[in-house]
Amino acid sequence: MSLSDEARQKIQEIAARYPRRISATIPALYVAQAEYGGWLPKEAMVEVAEELDVPPSHVFGVATFYTLFYKEPVGKHVVQLCTNLACMLCGAETLQQHLERKFNIKINGSIRDGTTADGTFTVLPVECLAACGGAPCMIVDTEYYENLTIEKVDKILTQIATQPTVFFKP
Amino acid sequence: MDLVNLTVNGQKIAVPRGTMAIEAVKAAGFDVAHFCYHPKLKPVGMCRMCLAEVGTPRLGPDRKPVLNEDGTPQIGMMPQPQATCTLPVSEGMVILTNTDAVKKMVAGMVEFFLANHPLDCPVCDKGGECPLQDQTMAFGPGQSRVGEVFGGDVRLQQGIWEAKRHWEKPKPLSELIALDRERCIQCGRCVRFTQEISLDNALTFIYRGAQSEIDTLTDPPVDSKFSGNTIDICPVGALTSRVFRFTARVWEVKPTHTVCTQCGCGCNITINTRLDKVLRILPRDNDRINECWICDRGRFNSQFINSAARLTKPLIKRNGTFEAVEWDEALAFVAKTLTQIKDAHGGNAIGGLASGKCTVEDNYVFQKLLREVLGSDNVDYRPHGKIKHRLRRVPDFYEQVENADVILLVGADPLEELPILDLRIKKCIAQRNGTLITVNPRRILLDQHATISLVHQPHTATAVITALSAAVNGSTIEGLGATGVAEDLLKDAAQRLAQSQRLVVLYGEESNDELVAALHHLAASRDRQEAVFGLCRHDGNALGALWAGAMPKNGGLDVDGMMRAAAHGSLKALYIMGQNPVNSYPDGQLVKEALDKVEFLVVHDLFLTETAQHADVVLPAASYAEKDGTVLNVAGVAQRLKQALPPVGESSEDWKIITALAYFMGHHWGYKSCADILRELERHHAGTSARWNVGTLERWNVETCQPADTEAETYPFILLTGAQLYDGSVSLRHSERLSHLVEAPFVELHRDDAQRLGIARGAEVEVTSPRGALRLRAKVGRKVLPGTVFVPEHQPGAPVNTILDPTRQVQRVRLSAGRGDG
Numbered sequence: 007m008s009l010s011d012e013a014r015q016k017i018q019e020i021a022a023r024y025p026r027r028i029s030a031t032i033p034a035l036y037v038a039q040a041e042y043g044g045w046l047p048k049e050a051m052v053e054v055a056e057e058l059d060v061p062p063s064h065v066f067g068v069a070t071f072y073t074l075f076y077k078e079p080v081g082k083h084v085v086q087l088c089t090n091l092a093c094m095l096c097g098a099e100t101l102q103q104h105l106e107r108k109f110n111i112k113i114n115g116s117i118r119d120g121t122t123a124d125g126t127f128t129v130l131p132v133e134c135l136a137a138c139g140g141a142p143c144m145i146v147d148t149e150y151y152e153n154l155t156i157e158k159v160d161k162i163l164t165q166i167a168t169q170p171t172v173f174f175k176p
Numbered sequence: 177m178d179l180v181n182l183t184v185n186g187q188k189i190a191v192p193r194g195t196m197a198i199e200a201v202k203a204a205g206f207d208v209a210h211f212c213y214h215p216k217l218k219p220v221g222m223c224r225m226c227l228a229e230v231g232t233p234r235l236g237p238d239r240k241p242v243l244n245e246d247g248t249p250q251i252g253m254m255p256q257p258q259a260t261c262t263l264p265v266s267e268g269m270v271i272l273t274n275t276d277a278v279k280k281m282v283a284g285m286v287e288f289f290l291a292n293h294p295l296d297c298p299v300c301d302k303g304g305e306c307p308l309q310d311q312t313m314a315f316g317p318g319q320s321r322v323g324e325v326f327g328g329d330v331r332l333q334q335g336i337w338e339a340k341r342h343w344e345k346p347k348p349l350s351e352l353i354a355l356d357r358e359r360c361i362q363c364g365r366c367v368r369f370t371q372e373i374s375l376d377n378a379l380t381f382i383y384r385g386a387q388s389e390i391d392t393l394t395d396p397p398v399d400s401k402f403s404g405n406t407i408d409i410c411p412v413g414a415l416t417s418r419v420f421r422f423t424a425r426v427w428e429v430k431p432t433h434t435v436c437t438q439c440g441c442g443c444n445i446t447i448n449t450r451l452d453k454v455l456r457i458l459p460r461d462n463d464r465i466n467e468c469w470i471c472d473r474g475r476f477n478s479q480f481i482n483s484a485a486r487l488t489k490p491l492i493k494r495n496g497t498f499e500a501v502e503w504d505e506a507l508a509f510v511a512k513t514l515t516q517i518k519d520a521h522g523g524n525a526i527g528g529l530a531s532g533k534c535t536v537e538d539n540y541v542f543q544k545l546l547r548e549v550l551g552s553d554n555v556d557y558r559p560h561g562k563i564k565h566r567l568r569r570v571p572d573f574y575e576q577v578e579n580a581d582v583i584l585l586v587g588a589d590p591l592e593e594l595p596i597l598d599l600r601i602k603k604c605i606a607q608r609n610g611t612l613i614t615v616n617p618r619r620i621l622l623d624q625h626a627t628i629s630l631v632h633q634p635h636t637a638t639a640v641i642t643a644l645s646a647a648v649n650g651s652t653i654e655g656l657g658a659t660g661v662a663e664d665l666l667k668d669a670a671q672r673l674a675q676s677q678r679l680v681v682l683y684g685e686e687s688n689d690e691l692v693a694a695l696h697h698l699a700a701s702r703d704r705q706e707a708v709f710g711l712c713r714h715d716g717n718a719l720g721a722l723w724a725g726a727m728p729k730n731g732g733l734d735v736d737g738m739m740r741a742a743a744h745g746s747l748k749a750l751y752i753m754g755q756n757p758v759n760s761y762p763d764g765q766l767v768k769e770a771l772d773k774v775e776f777l778v779v780h781d782l783f784l785t786e787t788a789q790h791a792d793v794v795l796p797a798a799s800y801a802e803k804d805g806t807v808l809n810v811a812g813v814a815q816r817l818k819q820a821l822p823p824v825g826e827s828s829e830d831w832k833i834i835t836a837l838a839y840f841m842g843h844h845w846g847y848k849s850c851a852d853i854l855r856e857l858e859r860h861h862a863g864t865s866a867r868w869n870v871g872t873l874e875r876w877n878v879e880t881c882q883p884a885d886t887e888a889e890t891y892p893f894i895l896l897t898g899a900q901l902y903d904g905s906v907s908l909r910h911s912e913r914l915s916h917l918v919e920a921p922f923v924e925l926h927r928d929d930a931q932r933l934g935i936a937r938g939a940e941v942e943v944t945s946p947r948g949a950l951r952l953r954a955k956v957g958r959k960v961l962p963g964t965v966f967v968p969e970h971q972p973g974a975p976v977n978t979i980l981d982p983t984r985q986v987q988r989v990r991l992s993a994g995r996g997d998g
């Protein structure tokens with residue numbers, strides 16, 4: 007597989023917004039990640055490098071530095087569950103245990119362990135989402151959900167399961 | 177010079193303004209622990225090893241130093257230790273590197289480094305020359321408070337205090353380099369080298385924090401002609417050479433300081449041998465030439481020297497097969513046969529090809545054999561007659577390149593031809609803010625860093641330069657149309673040329689006289705004519721061979737003349753030293769005819785090359801590592817080769833072979849060493865000097881470089897050829913590691929042409945000329961112009977000289993898609 011003409015076009019448009027093309031690396035990687043079904047194989051990084059005319063190693067370094075670029079295939083929806091202090095105090099741990107049991111996964115940071123058998127969700131623990139006021143909280147795809155309870159989480163996830171993935175908000 | 181006075185550990189010293197404190201401390205004679213700092217790289221302050229207590233004079237409200245009672249300035253110590261590698265010195269600064277506090281801090285840093293460092297020294301290749309080992313001994317705490325807990329994947333959030341990082345090891349980073357991620361201390365020197373010096377960005381840090389590692393995403397991995405330098409500057413055993421690993425401990429090897437002759441750069445190197453085997457080649461610092469770098473060919477192309485395929489005995493062909501014989505027999509046979517031919521047909525029936533791969537001494541003795549003993553003036557060191565070298569000594573050549581404000585590069589690709597020159601050009605661009613203007617018929621990798629690339633239609637370089645001169649002088653620009661160069665680009669280039677104060681012009685060795693004259697004219701029109709340099713790419717000592725007199729004089733035949741005469745039958749004997757014309761002579765057909773026709777062929781070489789196979793007698797020669805001698809680099813700078821190991825088997829230095837042969841023919845020259853030969857040569861040259869004179873430029877008409885093109889329909893593409901650093905040359909074939917990096921034979925064509933002809937990337941293409949056809953892999957891109965294709969010279973198994981017709985100025989071919997595989 008390789009980037010569609012549309013995606014290439016999009017990357018060119020993004021690049022044109024910056025004085026230096028290298029500045030477009032992160033947004034261009036988001037475009038590529040959406041194209042590749044939510045994750046970035048090395049080919050995708052090379053293609054982005056080619057499109058932006060920057061060294062492939064630079065793109066590799068950026069893509070691996072940021073955790074929101076996934077280097078392995080992820081489920082249809084990525085759930086980022088906050089496990090930092092405020093959320094933990096407000097019950098994130100129960101949510102974590104609930105989801106682990108419910109989906110028979112491990113929420114330990116490994117994409118493989120955190121992905122449901124049917125490939126619908128990948129649940130990853132994250133440090134503070136900067137929404138401590140609404141603790142406990144999570145992000146599904148690009149949407150924040152706050153003041154969670156087990157019931158709320160179940161309801162949200164059941165709803166989202168059948169909806170298309172939102173890779174990034176333009 | 178603007179000097180700054182400071183005190184280091186009580187010692188007063190003055191250093192130039194802008195110096196980093198670490199250099200000042202070193203200059204004062206003290207050691208500073210450091211990992212990330214490297215004098216050739218920009219300081220980054222990443223490792224925090226170079227700490228010191230630093231103070232500066234206190235200033236009063238009147239901005240004047242506050243004085244102590246005794247009249248000395250009061251020093252305000254900075255509240256924290258300072259990294260001396262990122263701290264520029266200032267007037268009156270006080271630096272303390274040996275206080276108890278500093279010792280404790282540095283010991284603490286060492287402890288941190290070792291927290292994640294495996295106890296590998298006994299099995300680590302770097303052991304014995306490892307800055308981490310040395311600095312741990314010198315500054316380390318002796319004992320660590322960090323225990324090791326085995327097991328657990330570090331990727332999964334283990335604290336560094338619980339476990340050392342464990343990785344699979346070693347990881348091959350490329351064909352040439354192995355990476356041990358456990359040993360890496362993340363100083364970034366290797367990454368910074370590829371970002372600041374080689375500018376190829378071959379390496380990067382991936383992931384972050386405790387998970388960071390070094391990696392590459394280029395194809396092939398670590399796509400750099402300079403990758404080996406990262407091994408040298410890695411301060412730990414993280415990067416090791418896959419050629420050298422585990423062949424010896426570094427304290428067991430014998431270092432020999434000599435010079436690389438694999439191209440004309442003249443890099444200073446150290447050859448490490450053990451038990452007369454070459455184990456590795458390292459750069460030797462020489463800021464006037466290679467600084468502390470060498471290219472990967474110079475470094476890794478070493479296995480051929482001890483290859484089992486080396487010739488170790490003289491060979492005589494009898495009834496079509498080679499027989500190994502003793503030296504006496506071989507030399508007597510050669511002497512007898514050459515004498516017979518000379519007596520029967522005269523000396524001029526004998527021709528000699530010397531070589532820029534051999535030393536000055538070899539070449540001098542060679543031409544002396546031809547001229548004095550055989551009575552022939554047919555002697556040439558050049559692979560073919562289009563090459564023009566001019567002897568000039570420019571000891572500060574590389575400095576001139578580095579400090580140029582504008583470099584004009586015409587008809588050359590330094591990365592493939594003269595890699596260290598490529599590095600200097602990059603230094604000029606990246607560190608001295610220089611401007612590079614290239615004029616080539618196709619794009620080269622260096623164009624990525626060029627300010628202006630004038631890519632022109634083949635064979636129109638002179639017209640481009642003439643137009644540039646016109647633009648510089650403000651006269652009307654003519655004849656630009658045929659070149660395909662856009663006028664505004666040309667004008668931009670001309671403006672930069674006109675304004676430059678320190679212009680350096682570099683041109684390829686196949687540039688014709690008109691082009692060279694045009695370049696001198698261009699340079700002269702802004703009075704810097706002395707900064708015009710011809711490059712030589714083919715052989716490391718080409719200028720040395722020229723200096724030694726291995727060129728035809730008094731109407732003798734040059735290499736082209738000899739080939740033709742041999743094919744014609746008038747040249748009866750050919751004596752070839754260190755050349756492989758079957759591969760390297762542009763007219764593959766002619767050279768085969770010549771070698772078949774000639775009655776007697778003698779070849780000196782390391783291997784039974786394609787040319788040697790045609791020979792009647794093959795004499796085993798010594799490689800550059802096995803001999804003493806003198807070589808001249810691209811700037812005419814003479815340097816000494818030193819013998820690192822005795823010649824393998826019964827092979828011998830070329831000058832010794834020839835001196836012995838002369839003896840067999842009744843000439844007793846009595847040379848005991850290279851020094852005797854050099855002294856004689858210098859006497860010869862006393863009082864003369866070869867200089868290229870600037871002629872007046874005649875109006876050069878574009879039309880004359882456009883030959884009548886009747887074949888354009890059948891053969892629609894113009895074929896360009898050029899050098900490749902990793903080519904099919906015989907030595908590379910026998911250096912196993914590096915030979916993996918020699919690319920499969922390819923032809924490069926423009927995207928649009930490929931699309932039109934339905935040729936996919938990597939597909940097989942047949943390249944056909946009136947002379948023959950080659951099957952090559954298609955490289956599709958935008959480096960060549962539409963309508964032209966590029967095929968490198970001497971590709972393994974697909975020598976382009978079999979389809980060239982040098983009697984034509986323009987080579988034309990047609991392409992047809994062969995079997996595609998991708």
Ligand code: SF4
Pocket residue numbers: 359360361362363364365366367390406409410411412414415
């Ligand atoms: S591999 Fe060596 S040079 Fe590169 S970052 Fe690691 S320790 Fe430094």
Ligand code: SF4
Pocket residue numbers: 436437438439440441442443466470471472473474475594595596
């Ligand atoms: S640049 Fe040339 S002289 Fe220097 S190491 Fe490489 S091959 Fe040898």
Ligand code: FES
Pocket residue numbers: 088089090091092093094133134135136137138139141142143
């Ligand atoms: S701790 Fe969860 S959002 Fe801040």
Ligand code: FES
Pocket residue numbers: 209210211212213220221222223224225226259260261262
């Ligand atoms: S040497 Fe100064 S911080 Fe690394």
